[in-house]
Amino acid sequence: MPSYTRRSECPIAFVLDLFGDRWSLLIVRDLVFKGKRYFHEFEDAGEGIATNILSDRLKLLVSQGILVKARDPEKGTRHIYGLTEKGFDLLPVLLDIIVWSAKHDPETVVSQDYLERATNDREALIKDLRAASQI
């Protein structure tokens, strides 16, 4: 079973201990923003995660109650991943990260419409993202 070491009772350290490995939050991103559901889809996500690391991170996220792993209703021999409520509650963090990068990183490409929604119409955007990501 994958695990992480907690360094303090600080709420920020808690999240960094959980997500600070550079990969876990990208899996959440792929679920929410890219509609990915299957192991092989996360594997192909673009940043080149190694198979064993992906496998470990998926187990960690399931064990922490952020993801659920279920049998694919369309093909019972394979599995599908989805976010729990705890996972969906990360959406404000992800949107703030997008807004920050769009402002401060010249290489980040985010449409003005999306930024506008992430900033001024956040609740509705979150609702749409949740609806589209529900398994």
Added chain:
Amino acid sequence: MPSYTRRSECPIAFVLDLFGDRWSLLIVRDLVFKGKRYFHEFEDAGEGIATNILSDRLKLLVSQGILVKARDPEKGTRHIYGLTEKGFDLLPVLLDIIVWSAKHDPETVVSQDYLERATNDREALIKDLRAASQI
């Protein structure tokens, strides 16, 4: 010069590549929420960062324009660290992380008043935190 490797043009991967080492964002936390300014104060922050890692992360954060390093006006032989505008713009991310941990991590201790401000009075809280952290 410390550096980081960028994996993609994704705004979330950008932040994780920069902060996903578990330490950098805790330095920002110490500046904003704990009033820390000096190297030795970050060193004593509680999570046990090694001196060489702290030194590396401070250089990285300065080189990325998130922190400034200045001579301490009270004692010119030592240095003081502060946040730039780009650094202060991380405050919404930090507040969302605190809100998430308070909701989902049973060991996180955040006062109800603080959570209330972080959720419903965010702009004023950010303004107060900025004013208190200005060097």
